[in-house]
Amino acid sequence: xxxxQIYQDFSPIQNRVQIVTILIEVLFLVLALYYWKxxxxxxxxYWKMSEANRTREVIIRASRGVLTDRGGSVILADNQGxxxxxxxxxxxxxxxxxxxxxxxLLGLTEDELEKRIEKYAGQPLFKPIVVKDNLILDEVSRxxxxxxxxxxxxxxxxxxxFYPFQSLGAHVIGYMQEPSPxxxxxVYKDRRLGDLVGKTGIEAIYDSRLVGVxxxxxxxxxxxxxxxxxxxxxxxxxxxxxxxxxxxDLQAKAEELLTGREGxxxxxxxxxxxxxALASFPTFDPNKFINRFTPEEWLGLLKSPDTPLINRAIQGxxxxxxxxxxxxxxxxxxxxxxxxxxxxxxxxxxxxxxxxFSCWLEGGxxxxxxxxxxxxxxxxxxxxxxxxxxxxxxxxVAQKFGLGAKTGIDLPGEKEGLVPTxxxxxxxRNATWYPGETISVGIxxxxxxxxxxQISAMTALVANRGIRVRxxxxxxxxxxxxxxxxxxxxxxxxxxKVIEGMWRSVNEQGTGQAAxxxxxxxxxxxxxxxxxxSEKAEKMxxxxxxxxxxxxxxxxxxxxxxxxxxxxxxxxxxxxxxxAAPLAQRIxxxxxxxxxxxxxxxxx
Amino acid sequence: xxxxxxxxxxxxxxxxxxxVNSLVGVALIYSxxxxxxxxxxxxxxxxxxxxxxVLFLTISIDYKMLLAYSPYILCLFALVLFGLLAFGRTIAxxxxxxxxxxxxxxxxxxxxxxxxxxxxxxxxxxxxxxLTTGFAVLSAAVVFVPVGxxxxxxxxxTAVTFxxxxxxxxxxxxxxxxxxxxxxxxxxxxxxxGWNFLLKDYQKKRLTTLINPSQDPRxxxxxxxxxxxxxxxxxxLGKGYKKGSQSQLKFLPARHTDFxxxxxxxxxxxxxxxxxxxxxxxxxxxxxxxxxxxRDRPGMYIVFMAACLIAFQFLVNVxxxxxxxxxAGIPIPLLSYGGSSILTTFIAVGLVLNVxxxxxxxx
Numbered sequence: 001x002x003x004x005q006i007y008q009d010f011s012p013i014q015n016r017v018q019i020v021t022i023l024i025e026v027l028f029l030v031l032a033l034y035y036w037k038x039x040x041x042x043x044x045x046y047w048k049m050s051e052a053n054r055t056r057e058v059i060i061r062a063s064r065g066v067l068t069d070r071g072g073s074v075i076l077a078d079n080q081g082x083x084x085x086x087x088x089x090x091x092x093x094x095x096x097x098x099x100x101x102x103x104x105l106l107g108l109t110e111d112e113l114e115k116r117i118e119k120y121a122g123q124p125l126f127k128p129i130v131v132k133d134n135l136i137l138d139e140v141s142r143x144x145x146x147x148x149x150x151x152x153x154x155x156x157x158x159x160x161x162f163y164p165f166q167s168l169g170a171h172v173i174g175y176m177q178e179p180s181p182x183x184x185x186x187v188y189k190d191r192r193l194g195d196l197v198g199k200t201g202i203e204a205i206y207d208s209r210l211v212g213v214x215x216x217x218x219x220x221x222x223x224x225x226x227x228x229x230x231x232x233x234x235x236x237x238x239x240x241x242x243x244x245x246x247x248x249d250l251q252a253k254a255e256e257l258l259t260g261r262e263g264x265x266x267x268x269x270x271x272x273x274x275x276x277a278l279a280s281f282p283t284f285d286p287n288k289f290i291n292r293f294t295p296e297e298w299l300g301l302l303k304s305p306d307t308p309l310i311n312r313a314i315q316g317x318x319x320x321x322x323x324x325x326x327x328x329x330x331x332x333x334x335x336x337x338x339x340x341x342x343x344x345x346x347x348x349x350x351x352x353x354x355x356x357f358s359c360w361l362e363g364g365x366x367x368x369x370x371x372x373x374x375x376x377x378x379x380x381x382x383x384x385x386x387x388x389x390x391x392x393x394x395x396x397v398a399q400k401f402g403l404g405a406k407t408g409i410d411l412p413g414e415k416e417g418l419v420p421t422x423x424x425x426x427x428x429r430n431a432t433w434y435p436g437e438t439i440s441v442g443i444x445x446x447x448x449x450x451x452x453x454q455i456s457a458m459t460a461l462v463a464n465r466g467i468r469v470r471x472x473x474x475x476x477x478x479x480x481x482x483x484x485x486x487x488x489x490x491x492x493x494x495x496x497k498v499i500e501g502m503w504r505s506v507n508e509q510g511t512g513q514a515a516x517x518x519x520x521x522x523x524x525x526x527x528x529x530x531x532x533x534s535e536k537a538e539k540m541x542x543x544x545x546x547x548x549x550x551x552x553x554x555x556x557x558x559x560x561x562x563x564x565x566x567x568x569x570x571x572x573x574x575x576x577x578x579x580a581a582p583l584a585q586r587i588x589x590x591x592x593x594x595x596x597x598x599x600x601x602x603x604x
Numbered sequence: 605x606x607x608x609x610x611x612x613x614x615x616x617x618x619x620x621x622x623x624v625n626s627l628v629g630v631a632l633i634y635s636x637x638x639x640x641x642x643x644x645x646x647x648x649x650x651x652x653x654x655x656x657x658v659l660f661l662t663i664s665i666d667y668k669m670l671l672a673y674s675p676y677i678l679c680l681f682a683l684v685l686f687g688l689l690a691f692g693r694t695i696a697x698x699x700x701x702x703x704x705x706x707x708x709x710x711x712x713x714x715x716x717x718x719x720x721x722x723x724x725x726x727x728x729x730x731x732x733x734x735l736t737t738g739f740a741v742l743s744a745a746v747v748f749v750p751v752g753x754x755x756x757x758x759x760x761x762t763a764v765t766f767x768x769x770x771x772x773x774x775x776x777x778x779x780x781x782x783x784x785x786x787x788x789x790x791x792x793x794x795x796x797x798g799w800n801f802l803l804k805d806y807q808k809k810r811l812t813t814l815i816n817p818s819q820d821p822r823x824x825x826x827x828x829x830x831x832x833x834x835x836x837x838x839x840x841l842g843k844g845y846k847k848g849s850q851s852q853l854k855f856l857p858a859r860h861t862d863f864x865x866x867x868x869x870x871x872x873x874x875x876x877x878x879x880x881x882x883x884x885x886x887x888x889x890x891x892x893x894x895x896x897x898x899r900d901r902p903g904m905y906i907v908f909m910a911a912c913l914i915a916f917q918f919l920v921n922v923x924x925x926x927x928x929x930x931x932a933g934i935p936i937p938l939l940s941y942g943g944s945s946i947l948t949t950f951i952a953v954g955l956v957l958n959v960x961x962x963x964x965x966x967x
Contacts, residue, residue, distance in 0.1 A: 013895075013896075013904060014895075016775055016776055017896060021889065021892045024888065024892070024919070031919070034928065035869070035874060036874060038835055038836045038926055039869065040840060042836050046832065046835070050834070053833065053855050054849040054850075054853055220849075223853060
């Protein structure tokens with residue numbers, strides 16, 4: 001009785017247990033199906049994700065090609081290992097919490113950090129963003145110590161550009177900067193985020209040759225990003241070194257001479273066009289630009305009134321002043337406007353087209369031959385040549401001498417200058433050309449504009465008796481003697497006459513006598529170009545008038561077998577003979593000391 | 605207390621299944637912690653041995669006696685849990701640990717056994733065909749004392765695992781259709797209220813990331829995502845023992861505890877998962893089949909509750925690690941590392957064996 005009661009009692013319970021058991025069986029089945037979906041159907045997707053988790057591709061940066069001087073032993077641009085702090089946003093659990101910590105750790109304001117991250121907002125989250133570069137070792141160890149709780153902050157190493165001589169040759173070498181995301185998308189497509197690219201100078205124009213091939217390593221990492229193993233490795237391939245034509249000693253001397261002034265000194269090897277020195281002052285230290293984040297300093301340089309970033313040698317536009325008399329003399333002889341026997345009388349001034357034109361020497365030079373006109377830089381003589389030639393002829397000769405066109409030097413940003421013609425005036429100012437302007441152009445004034453490098457190339461052309469050279473900075477393939485460009489269609493006898501005048505200017509108490517070097521036969525021409533209009537200059541006191549001119553000197557040596565061309569421009573330097581010629585003399589002397597003696601010694 | 609006839613009735617197959625699953629656990633713990641100090645797999649093995657001894661101790665005492673003392677046992681645990689809240693040290697965010705000399709454990713795990721016994725005793729007295737509201741509230745009150753204390757530690761995961769005990773009793777006592785519906789509505793209401801007033805932010809986040817784990821890969825969805833990657837990348841046959849990159853390189857969180865099954869999925873693939881599903885299913889269904897074999901109502905309640913307790917934790921865990929359930933911090937009995945959990949499961953199985961071997965005994 002008791003037991004039957006129990007069994008009656010139990011049957012509903014058994015049913016309920018049965019239902020639960022079936023429910024659990026179904027659940028097991030459904031779960032097995034779901035695991036089948038995850039492990040079999042979605043296998044590929046999760047396998048890829050697990051591979052992405054466990055492996056990391058690390059770029060091993062190739063070092064940039066080293067730049068040396070012409071000897072190959074003085075390194076002008078080198079590479080050093082440097083540490084960067086980079087942020088991987090993907091690893092960042094809570095930016096609100098970690099960004100303030102990171103900025104404190106790196107010594108940045110939160111604002112600066114945000115801006116740096118903001119810059120790369122469009123980049124994939126796993127790409128490291130450099131937030132501070134060139135870390136000191138102390139900073140590196142402080143970051144490494146917090147690796148576990150700040151997995152988003154990593155240390156990366158990169159070979160970093162380093163200029164051992166700071167500002168030496170800065171305008172030639174150029175500087176490096178991080179490209180904008182826009183530039184990365186358009187110009188530097190093959191570059192990676194955070195790469196630095198050459199922005200000016202050699203660094204920019206030979207950028208693609210200076211970039212090595214980066215290496216790559218695939219590493220196995222744990223969840224904290226710690227390297228556990230390496231799966232594969234491709235070593236980086238550094239770019240070969242580039243040998244420049246610069247001569248360290250001449251470049252250093254040129255910059256030393258310019259210190260405290262504004263201007264430019266260019267030294268060319270006369271026969272090849274090798275640029276031995278190209279200095280522009282004031283200058284800057286390109287090392288400072290490699291810091292990715294010093295916008296204040298950079299803006300400061302950009303806005304500075306003495307424009308240190310401008311390469312005055314190729315970007316500065318000046319009136320050539322009396323330097324242009326070289327062109328006038330050559331053109332006058334070549335065109336038949338004068339002969340080497342032609343003399344003119346200088347009485348201190350002369351009248352042309354109803355206007356008086358003065359010579360710089362108030363008392364006048366008296367009767368002068370061409371060579372003496374060059375020697376004393378007499379204005380009146382060249383006014384007369386100008387009147388005889390006319391502006392069209394003058395312009396044609398100036399263009400033959402390379403003025404009004406880029407020299408083709410391997411530097412970015414070269415300016416063309418200006419050789420004025422009546423058509424030019426009609427086109428740009430919608431005015432007719434006055435004959436009086438031709439007279440002004442005759443002594444290198446008026447709208448005429450040249451760069452110091454153009455003057456240098458022009459001087460080389462004269463020194464080579466009509467054979468043109470292209471100034472260039474890369475030694476080797478580019479500077480083989482066969483590369484000399486075609487000559488101008490002017491008889492070499494013409495050049496001999498002009499060179500005679502230039503030699504006298506330096507060696508026989510002419511305006512360029514301050515450039516004289518014993519036993520080196522320097523030939524040269526001075527210039528003092530007006531920086532304000534002649535009407536204004538007339539009203540100024542004589543000392544002020546002097547102060548307001550740019551001082552020029554251009555010349556070469558030795559006279560018969562020209563080796564070196566030196567061009568000096570000092571802005572607002574006063575008289576060319578007083579300011580520019582002595583600087584050129586120091587360069588000639590150094591060149592003679594270094595190269596000419598060597599040659600004579602080897603000959604003996 | 606124990607005679608030869610009863611010894612012959614011991615379900616050795618169930619003990620065998622229990623040990624097989626425990627040893628699978630030890631092997632997985634070795635794979636997921638061999639690089640950590642402390643030889644966790646050896647400790648687990650030691651716990652299995654200790655628990656086996658305790659299991660035999662459990663079957664030697666007639667469950668009727670255990671039921672008789674159950675209210676006192678529960679009171680004792682309630683006191684211990686209360687003491688923990690008052691004096692316990694916070695370890696891993698919760699005051700759940702007790703250390704006695706060289707051995708440490710979580711009393712909240714063992715408290716489940718006490719609750720189980722008390723519920724079995726209370727419900728066996730209930731003789732109506734269907735559960736009444738008054739009785740339901742009364743029995744719930746008994747359970748909510750320890751559950752509340754555990755939830756305050758705060759160890760929400762463990763607190764939740766008490767609930768299947770109560771619900772198992774309700775089911776067995778009989779639920780009318782309308783009661784079931786009422787239960788569903790009540791659960792929903794509690795859920796809504798909890799979402800708005802009770803749950804902490806991190807708990808809410810766990811629930812939202814269930815829906816979209818990749819939306820915040822380093823946040824709370826990270827754990828689910830890494831677990832899914834581990835399991836999914838295991839494929840059919842797995843990456844091999846101790847060769848799972850997700851586990852060995854520590855992308856997987858709580859590898860030897862809550863996510864031990866993910867290690868299985870990664871290293872042994874779908875084949876391994878099916879095999880463990882199968883052996884666990886055999887183990888569970890053997891317990892469920894014991895329910896109708898019980899001699900009396902308390903025995904049935906004991907066995908059914910033990911079955912539901914283990915089944916609930918297993919199912920919730922394997923759903924949790926593939927993102928079908930919020931991350932609740934519920935380990936898998938027998939597989940996950942943890943002495944208290946192993947001991948509790950062995951005692952529960954011991955109670956099942958206890959009931960089964962005494963099914964022919966005369967009162």
